[in-house]
Amino acid sequence: MAAGFDVEPMAPVPGRDGALLASLFLLVGIGIVALWSASSGYALSLGKSASWFLVRQLRYLPFALVLFAVCAFVSLDGLRSKIGPITLIALAGLFLPFIPGFGENRNGATRWIDLGITTFQPSEMWKPVSILYIAHIMDRRKAEVCGKEGLSTLLGPLVLVLVGALVIFLQNDLSTAVIAGMSALCVFWIAGAPLSFFLGLAGFLVPIGSAAVLTSDFRLRRILAFIYPAFEPHGQSYQVLGSIRAVQAGGFFGKGIGLGTLKLGSVPEVQSDFVFAAYAEEMGFVGVLFFFALWAILVWRCARRAFGEEDCFRSWLGFGLVTLLALEVLVNVAMTSGAIPATGIPLPFFSAGGTSLLATSGMVGLLVNLSRKDPEMGSRHV
């Protein structure tokens, strides 16, 4: 375990992947501290106790741990055998927010369903499930995928991905729709779908995407606010401006944990999508670098495992999941620094939000599962 960071040969790693687990647990730990530090001032300003957001988040932790354990030890073959029903349930879930009385509308977006005790965002679950499904179906049809009749075999899975993205888009969540679609398409890509497939898709999607942005006042305003930050000084860009100032204020070495001040009033809702601003203010660029390094290790370990994997399904699933995580991280962190327009993508392990935590736990559980040595020999309990 301690030797986890050593350079190792390209052969499959026996047993657990120490480096992967170490970076994973470090990220979880830093995430919890960052969330607590970032949200305490804001919670106080709302008239709550300082640890209010943290306690709320920690309530999900037992469930997240259980889900992580299940995903880490479940038999992937067993999972594959039930992939049909799982995909259908996840897809059906996407429609739930539209059912009156069940869905909850917040600020014009219908992304959540109300479970009584808590709310739930089905699109968070759809993302990993769709990757699981595409990896499965590509593996089953891998003989045809690269062949002449490839395009027709690809059409069914593609329609599923597009329907999922469309429903998420109709929930008024363009950014999640884009990330879900892109990560699923990555699996198509590495599974060897022909270039003509992607070119055709681009010709089809680019006009639609532009229309999606331009037809919504809400999205247009976000894009405008991105280009002209003063356009909406009290609206979306107010968050982004506050966030940029927090990052700037952190400088290279940060102000120290708990000592950030700009988080107090400058970044409304800092606990959800902008936790990283508070982290950057308190930990500085050095902390940002450390964060990137942890993710780089995580991605690298998973990609390495996928490279060495003989089984196509396992290889593609691992690669797809880690790409999805990396995309979420990059989009959130880029947004926090004002490099891209504001979107509603939470930062895995950092942002407050139960569904995101559960989905992330499930994904890293699967990644840990994949990282373990040799499916033939070891953990094959159903």
Add this chain to the structure above:
Amino acid sequence: MNKRTRLRSIFILAILGLSALLVLYRYASLAAMGRPGKAAASVDMVRGSIVDRTGRLLAMDTALYNIAVWRPETDAASFKADAGRLSSFLEMPEAEILDKYATSLGDFFYVSKRVSPQVARSIQNLKSEGALDGIVVERVEGRLYPERRLASHLIGFVGDGNRGLEGLESKYEDELSPSAANRAALAAKSGGKTAANASKLAASGDEGEALRGNDLVLSIDSAMQFSLEEIARKTMKETGAEAVILLAGDARTGEILAYVSMPDFDPNSYFSSPQESWYDWPSVYSYEPGSVFKVFSLASILDLGGVDRNSTFVCDGAYHRAVPSGEPITIKCLGVHGEVNLEKILEFSCNAGAAYSSDRVQPLDFYGKLLSFGFGSRTGIALSGESAGVLRSPESWSLRSKPTIAMGQEILVTGVQMIQAAVTVASGGVLKKPIVVRKVLSPKGELVYENQPQAMRRVLSEETAHTIMDSLETVASKGGTGWRAKVKDIRMAVKTGTAQMIDKDTKRYSETDYIASTLAIFPADSPRIVLYLAIVKPKGASYYGGQIAAPVVREAADAILSITDLPRGDSPSIEGPATINLPRLSPVSIGTTMPDLRGTPKRLLLSLLERSDLTVRISGEGYVDSQKPAAGEAIKPGMTIELFLK
């Protein structure tokens, strides 16, 4: 994994890695940029104050509160009731709050910004009783204008982050906001210690102290400003005018003592006044001055030697001039004034006489003199957006231009230019820059910069200036057009004017829109005050300067005489050196025992309202008359302190 898959995977990893590097570079450059600029005024930065010439506070930093809503904590049904409560506290329509709730994009939105500590406290109290879920009270560094509307156009106001947006607040942003040196000191304090920063820190001295901007000391006299504003407000009402400009200047130094622009606004809540009310009429608006301008045109002609005191012209009701080729030029006069000399031209405001006088000087000389009076260029009064007016050069003059300008048309001026020119005549012919900021003081009270009265250039000979002043005194006599402006027991030089405004649509002179104006200088024998009034678009029965503007000037002059130390009539005047030390009053604080607060002005009590451990009730206006508990009693947390003002 086959080769193709591996290549494609590496392609994806490369894109991800490249993006990660770009984002990382973005963070590195943000970190290298250092501390955020002034937009991020943080708690330990205090903007400098603005005080009048007597030290009275006109603008100061204080804690204000933003009221916001965090939607997830609210309940749509109960929010309706909460909106009702909020609307009564915030004095905004309930429908507006509900509309924001329904249409705002984010989970977090502001209902009202920069509300007073009292309002914030009321909301906070309700919250502590368990009501108003999801309503956020956020403390921000705010700007308080204790005298409210007083000199609002001059002072201006600040926006988000306490950054100056208008008036002196904007023009003197670099002085008022914690200075560059202070900012460097802050950066050095909190980590980024470069050698340059450290030396600046050493120079700027003490740590621990809040970083303050410099203070501005204005030339404005608040008492005078206040009574002239009252008079201008009343005039607006009585005449139904679109705007009123009323300026008072020190005839000896060029300092502006009162700067009134109506309509006005309260800079504490500038956003709730119509934007038109922010318009700075005295500096920004340019217009044809009409007959008041004859003071300066005739002074120019006299000084150029075109006429002397005894030159006479015959007014038969119009000015006539034969032109070698074409139609003779005729300009109508308002009356038949017969034989007129300089004094009579001014006394009757004779257009023909002024026009004939202008025939005696060359266009270029005349133009040069008017230029040196400051017409056609900005006065440099420290306000942004100042207009230069319009004085065209002789190449573009028609044959009518010279006589027309002599009557105060075909030239656009601003109120501030008129005061500057009037000070020139009143002070013996030397032009002085108008001054509104007397001094800039450092946070420790040291002089950073002083605006000394500046004699720019001699425009008129002393003799010319005195001749004009003498003539203007006759205008104020019975029979002159300006008699209504005369205060009985003081010698006054006066000139009135009525200018037709140019209709924006037809580009011709309007039959209904006028600017009635009056200029007064007193005491005429040793001028101290220059007073200028312009009423834009009066709607009443009369629009003549001599009828509606002159009485207002008398009222204003009367008010100024009772405020200043100017001798009236035969009241004795004692001259001699005297020093008055004005204590720099500091806000009241209450420790463990109750101090004697009797006689304390209200503005110094405001800081008490921020105390969370005491309930302070202040009733009445003015100064503390009585207090409960009495002086010397012990103060315990939770106590209620009552102050009655009179």
